[in-house]
Amino acid sequence: MTGRWAIVVHGGAKSIDPAQAEANRCGCLAAVAAGQAVLEAGGAAVDAVEAAIRVLEDDPTFNAGRGSVRNAAGDVEMDAALMDGQTLDLGGVAAIRGVRHPITVARLMLREDPVLLVADGARTFAAERGAERCDPPAPMLPGNGAGRGGAGRDTVGCVALDLQGHLAAGTSTGGLEGCAVGRVGDSPLPGCGLYAEDGVGAVSFSGDGEAIARTMLASRVVRGLEGGDPDSAVERALVRLVSLGADGGAIALDGAGRIGWNHNSRNFAVGYVVSGAGDARAFLAKAEEREIGQDAG
Numbered sequence: 001m002t003g004r005w006a007i008v009v010h011g012g013a014k015s016i017d018p019a020q021a022e023a024n025r026c027g028c029l030a031a032v033a034a035g036q037a038v039l040e041a042g043g044a045a046v047d048a049v050e051a052a053i054r055v056l057e058d059d060p061t062f063n064a065g066r067g068s069v070r071n072a073a074g075d076v077e078m079d080a081a082l083m084d085g086q087t088l089d090l091g092g093v094a095a096i097r098g099v100r101h102p103i104t105v106a107r108l109m110l111r112e113d114p115v116l117l118v119a120d121g122a123r124t125f126a127a128e129r130g131a132e133r134c135d136p137p138a139p140m141l142p143g144n145g146a147g148r149g150g151a152g153r154d155t156v157g158c159v160a161l162d163l164q165g166h167l168a169a170g171t172s173t174g175g176l177e178g179c180a181v182g183r184v185g186d187s188p189l190p191g192c193g194l195y196a197e198d199g200v201g202a203v204s205f206s207g208d209g210e211a212i213a214r215t216m217l218a219s220r221v222v223r224g225l226e227g228g229d230p231d232s233a234v235e236r237a238l239v240r241l242v243s244l245g246a247d248g249g250a251i252a253l254d255g256a257g258r259i260g261w262n263h264n265s266r267n268f269a270v271g272y273v274v275s276g277a278g279d280a281r282a283f284l285a286k287a288e289e290r291e292i293g294q295d296a297g
């Protein structure tokens with residue numbers, strides 16, 4: 001037992017049009033509130049992460065669930081994953097169509113033997129387990145993806161620490177606008193788009209999925225957490241991304257519930273709250289947090 005809980009969400013590493021600033025802040029705060037309710041009630045970190053990401057998936061501001069961008073064929077294919085830091089169980093789905101909450105399908109996968117199901121296999125599993133359908137697929141809402149001033153490849157994510165000291169991480173994305181059918185980015189890949197391990201840390205990425213996967217960035221953050229603070233661990237991992245000419249952002253928690261986050265994209269929508277440390281806060285860039293001297297830890 002840590003006697004402390006913490007939750008951090010992100011709504012994607014991207015450029016945020018000023019007209020979308022409030023929607024990004026409010027969306028992150030709503031997601032934090034959903035996860036906070038689970039943690040305050042003594043619930044599990046994996047449940048808090050699922051609850052928070054479901055809110056983001058229902059918000060068309062974000063490229064996940066309802067707000068997902070379309071691939072080259074004009075279809076919506078989504079990736080999501082959830083990792084339990086206590087058991088190292090991982091549930092992931094990729095290129096899944098026709099479901100409202102990919103993160104909940106990932107949650108249903110969590111205690112199953114396979115760690116990742118793709119395309120028709122993922123959809124069949126979702127149907128067999130009664131996951132909520134969403135047909136026709138998520139509509140292309142005005143302002144989505146690149147059209148909303150974002151890079152069209154932003155992802156949502158969450159990391160949480162529960163009162164029992166267990167960590168969890170999750171990601172969900174509509175992927176890259178106009179990408180090849182069946183393309184899968186970093187989001188459902190452990191050690192790339194996410195990772196969680198009790199006593200060490202939890203991390204969730206957004207950004208250039210191919211570059212994040214090639215460099216296994218989540219594993220780099222976790223390695224950094226073993227000897228340093230979460231902010232520095234994220235910052236060091238992002239240097240590798242920069243060296244590839246890619247951009248992204250990450251949120252992280254260490255085993256004690258200290259928060260770290262950063263990005264090299266223009267914006268990164270982030271919200272967080274820690275037990276006993278005041279109200280939830282939301283930021284659209286790390287510079288905003290620094291300006292007000294917020295102590296995230």
Ligand code: GLY
Nearest residue numbers: 155175185207209
């Ligand atoms: N980072 C999400 C993606 O590239 O699919």
